[in-house]
Amino acid sequence: MTTEPLLAVSNLRVRFRIGGVISALAGRLTEIEAVAGVGFTLERGQTLALVGESGSGKTTLARAVNGLQPAASGSIRFEGRELGNFSNAGWKSLRRKISMMFQDPVGSLSPRLSVRSLLAEPFAIHGLSGRSLNAEVERLLALVGLPRDFADRYPHQLSGGQARRVGVARAVALDPVLIIADEPTAGLDVSIQGEVLNLLNSLRDRMGLSMLIITHNLHVVRQIADRMAVMYLGRFVEEGETEAIFQAPRHPYTAALLSANPEPDPDKVHNRIALPADVPSLLDRPSGCEFHTRCPFAQDICAGQVPASSALGTSRLTCHFPLDAGTRAVKTIATT
Structure with missing residues (x-):
């Protein structure tokens, strides 16, 4: 029971x-x-x-x-x-x-x-x-x-x-x-x-x-x-x-939030995911994956198809291209 x-x-x-x-x-x-x-x-x-x-x-x-x-x-x-x-x-x-x-x-x-x-x-x-x-x-x-x-x-x-x-x-x-x-x-x-x-x-x-x-x-x-x-x-x-x-954040938005989290160590190198500042309006939701307008990893499918919710490890997420255990790095990640 x-x-x-x-x-x-x-x-x-x-x-x-x-x-x-x-x-x-x-x-x-x-x-x-x-x-x-x-x-x-x-x-x-x-x-x-x-x-x-x-x-x-x-x-x-x-x-x-x-x-x-x-x-x-x-x-x-x-x-x-x-x-x-x-x-x-x-x-x-x-x-x-x-x-x-x-x-x-x-x-x-x-x-x-x-x-x-x-x-x-x-x-x-x-x-x-x-x-x-x-x-x-x-x-x-x-x-x-x-x-x-x-x-x-x-x-x-x-x-x-x-x-x-x-x-x-x-x-x-x-x-x-x-x-x-x-x-x-x-x-x-x-x-x-x-x-x-x-x-x-x-x-x-x-x-x-x-x-x-x-x-x-x-x-x-x-x-x-x-x-x-x-x-x-x-x-x-x-x-x-x-x-x-x-x-290990698996969704790009989660990874972006965590990368912007302040660190107390001034000597630590920060790999930050830079996102456009403007969040889309609820009056005009983006098509497909609603995060695709800001996502550095977005591909064509993201604009046209809503991602299904799926289990990945201990998490559930909605993403066509989840990050591989948080290790993916692309040129849009700026080191400061």
Whole structure:
């Protein structure tokens, strides 16, 4: 007997209506597809990272999983239950199990509420106010490494790192099983980023959490994620075990992202794949492989035929000409 994954997403599509000048410029197009047929599974205790350039659909996908953005079609199953069938009351009960950390650590905290009120609020919303809320607040502050006197501070009195810790405390307040974290280290100093990542890893191990992480920071991915998925124009182009992809990216877009990742060693020679800066518009998706307009390895077939998703090693990818274990070198790779 097989055990269902904690989260299973299949052929998910999210669309946004457009109008006015944008619609006129696009002809008769009235919708854009921000997430275009994505599927993945997340096991209990596992961390999956979504990576890609801005506008690739990472946050939209996460918001759809959490019910904050309606899906046009596809399936989202959590603990074996189809989320598309949930009522508002059903989603409220589910919020105790799926928690979200938003990108702006300070902006996601109400400026009118003290830290005490912010951390007590989830208990009140879910009818758990019979507990000793002061005790719960102190427990949560201790859990994320903040002194108890922080309970009486307001968001404007917190540093970015302190605000992020409060956000983590609020996210785990009701003992969820899944945390969705949108850019958990954005805007933080490097040393503080490390502290936040260590905190998340510690809580994952201690509480048995699963995590869906959205990030541009590939160092974050390598430190915290078991698996990673690379998005481009709303689709997964490569998905697999994090370390395997870092060691040998098979999709040219993945290789380009990893080649641009900053290295701390100033003497190291960097082989960077130079891509055109402009990402195609969702209003006018390229034909065939949508990455072919920027791909240094593209051939004629790439412009006319959509590549099928295929398994290669421990990864799945969509590419007519996958890289041979990351060792291919062409003249478009510039050494700096």
